[in-house]
Amino acid sequence: MDSKCQSRVENMKSELHQRGFLSVRKLLSEAGYSSFDLYYDVFGKPHLHDGKHISITHSYEFSSIIISDEIVGIDMELQREKILRIADKFCDTEFDYLDRKNTAEYIKKLTVIWGAKEAIFKIRNEKGISFKDHISVNQFDLDNNQATASLNFNGLNKGFRLYFEEIENFTLVYALEQ
Ligand SMILES: CC(C)(COP(=O)(O)OP(=O)(O)OC[C@H]1O[C@@H](n2cnc3c(N)ncnc32)[C@H](O)[C@@H]1OP(=O)(O)O)[C@@H](O)C(=O)NCCC(=O)NCCS
Known part of the structure; x- marks a missing residue:
């Protein structure tokens, strides 16, 4: 994890929020990406540097990501x-x-x-x-x-x-x- 990531995690108050954040990084790596490939726009919407479309959700213990050539x-x-x-x-x-x-x-x-x-x-x-x-x-x-x-x-x-x-x-x- 890079230092920017590390400090974001430490600032997250709830454990569920921390776990949600870390699980997305894990899912990204399953899909062949690292957290350097992901960035957020001013609205908080996630994007990938390679131009593919990504969307993220959390609910209680679950996290899901979807990556597509299509807008998703x-x-x-x-x-x-x-x-x-x-x-x-x-x-x-x-x-x-x-x-x-x-x-x-x-x-x-x-x-x-x-x-x-x-x-x-x-x-x-x-x-x-x-x-x-x-x-x-x-x-x-x-x-x-x-x-x-x-x-x-x-x-x-x-x-x-x-x-x-x-x-x-x-x-x-x-x-x-x-
Ligand atoms: C931004 C919003 C869509 C997030 O949805 P949520 O159900 O609260 O939370 P989810 O767990 O499903 O989604 C969280 C993820 O959404 C993504 N996200 C945040 N802001 C986003 C935005 N503006 N656009 C797209 N994606 C966004 C992030 O990737 C975030 O996960 P991450 O921080 O781990 O990367 C939501 O807070 C929102 O504003 N919804 C609209 C509310 C509304 O208009 N309600 C009307 C009711 S009548």
């Missing part, structure tokens, strides 16, 4: 009942197809939608994007592990392919710009 964003979320209370804050058009009565499926679908919107936000990274008003996830089946979404913001209309999977009681979602 990733997010991992724990499936929790708490999401039922905030659904109105990040969903709008999705209520046309969500079935609130099937609670177990509803939680899983909301978690996919939340993860998808975080992943798309990480791609676009623009101030003023609202999950509820500007990003829309189209109808999907949990069994299919795929979905599509669109971002309508500031006159820009972009489509995204989404892929998701369950790992224990977490949902991992990644988005690729179309």
Whole structure:
């Protein structure tokens, strides 16, 4: 670890944060990269010097990275009942197809939608994007592990392919710009 890295780790107060940071360095090395290949822009978005696209997520003990030739964003979320209370804050058009009565499926679908919107936000990274008003996830089946979404913001209309999977009681979602 270089000295800049070392001092960043020492300044991280929570052990979980430190472990998250170190695990990303480990995942980078699995992919054949070192921490020198990674840099962050002023918004905190990670980039690779070789021009490939990278995205990073942490959730509790999990860390994931994705590296691609395509523009990509990733997010991992724990499936929790708490999401039922905030659904109105990040969903709008999705209520046309969500079935609130099937609670177990509803939680899983909301978690996919939340993860998808975080992943798309990480791609676009623009101030003023609202999950509820500007990003829309189209109808999907949990069994299919795929979905599509669109971002309508500031006159820009972009489509995204989404892929998701369950790992224990977490949902991992990644988005690729179309
Ligand atoms: C930046 C943001 C996307 C990070 O997501 P998160 O769920 O808090 O945390 P995650 O663990 O999934 O992601 C963390 C990683 O995101 C990356 N990241 C941080 N800022 C980023 C940005 N502006 N753009 C892209 N990626 C970013 C970093 O790589 C970070 O990991 P690292 O510090 O180990 O390198 C998030 O904090 C955010 O601002 N989300 C938008 C919130 C929002 O608009 N909510 C509306 C609710 S209605």
